[in-house]
Amino acid sequence: MRHGFAPGRICSHWEDQMRILINGRTVDEDFIERVEEISEQNIKRCMQCGTCSASCPMEADMDLSPRVVMHFTQMGLRDVVQGANTVWICASCHTCEARCPRGVDLPKIMEAIRLLTLRKNKDAVDPRQLEATVIDEAPQAAMVGCFRKLTA
C-alpha cells in the first residue's frame, strides 16, 4: 500500500533534519487565532487519530502529514507549519473532511494556512513556468482551480 498508516511518523526527512523546540515561548498564539478565524474551525477538536493522514491521496509526498499539521498548529508552531509543503500539495479533495471522526473540516484549515502566506502577496506557483503543451491541453478548470488555490 502506497500510503501506510503510520501514526508516529512525521516524515522521514523531517526526522533526519530537524529537531523541534517546544516551550511557552514557541507557541504563536496569533497563528492559532488567525487559522481558527479564517477557517472557523476549533483546532482543539482534533484528537490526533490520524484518519486524515491515512485517507489523504497526497500524503506520501507531504513534509508533514495532515495529522501532524493539525498537531503543530495546535502547538502554534507557525514557522514549521508554514515552512512545510503540506498545504501546497493538498488537493482540497475533502476525503479527510468526510472521514474525520471529530468533525474537523481540515480542508478549511489547509486553506487558512495557505492564505496566511498568499495574503502577503507570495505565490506558490508561477503560471509562467507551465509547459506550453500543458497550457494548450489542460482544461480551464485545472488552471483556474490551481491559480485560485496557489496564487495571491
Added chain:
Amino acid sequence: MKVSYYPGCTLKTKARNLEDTAIGALAVLGVELVELPRWNCCGAVTSLAQDDLLHMLAPVRDLIRAKEQGSDKLVTICSMCYNTLARANLLMRNDAEKRDALNRFMDEEPDYAGEVEVIHLLNFIRDEVGWDKLRAAVRRPLTGLRVAPYYGCTLVRPAEVAIEPAVDATVFEKFIEALGAQLVHNPGAFDCCGSYQILSHPKQALAASAELLGKAKNKGADVLALSCPLCDYNLGKRQNELVADHGLESKLPTIYFTQLLAVALGLDSSLCHFELNHEGTRSLLEERNLISTVAV
C-alpha cells in the same frame, strides 16, 4: 421540457465532447437545456475561507442569471462547476449575514436567497427522465461493455452537496445499467485524481491517478465513465505517463457519461468528438460495434 443550463468554461472548449453529447442526448429525451445568458466562470473551486466573500460573487451571479430566467432549477454537467455553484447556493440559503453582505455588494443585481436549485445532470436524468424512460429510449444497448463509474471528489464531497451520499451512491450505477452496459463495481469510485495539483505537483497527482485507475482496471473494467473535464485530463489525456512512469499496468480508456448516453441513444458519433478523448476510447467502441468505424 426546458431547463436552465450552466455550461462553464471547459465545456465550451476542451470538453466539447461533454457538452455536445449532453445537449444532443437530452434533446432526444425531450429536454431542452437552455443556456444561461451572460454566464461567467464559476471560479472552479470554492473558497474555503470564511472571511472571503469576494470569491462567492462569481457563482452567485450565475445563480442570479438562472433566477432571472424564471427557473427554479439550474442544471450543470461539469463536476467542478456543480460543486462550486451548489456550495455558493447553500451559503446564500443558510447564512443570513453573508447573504446580506453579498446582496448589498451586488446592488445592481436583484437580491438572491438560494431560490434556485443546482442539479447535476445525473440527478436530473434520475428525477426528471427516470430510469424506465431512459431504458426505453436506448436504441443501441451497450451490451457487454464493462463500465466502471467514477464519481471523484466534487460530486460527493462535502456531504451537504453530494449528488447522493457517497457510500450509498447508486445514481451513476443505475445510469450505466439503464444503458444496457455491464456495471463494474469500482472501489476507487470516490478517490481523488489529484485535481488541479496536476499543474503544480504533477508527479503526486499522476501517482494518485494511476492508483485509482488501477483499482477499476483490476475489477475488469473496459472503460471508466466520468463527468469532470479535469478528472478526464488527469486520468485520460495524461494516461500514457501513468503507464510509463507511475506503475499503471495497462491502459483504461475514459469516457464522459454523456458520451455513453449519446452512443446508447443511437446519436451520430461525430457529435461525440472522440478525438478529444483518451486515444483508446473510439477504438474500444468501434471494436464492440457500438459506433461505426470512420475514416479520420
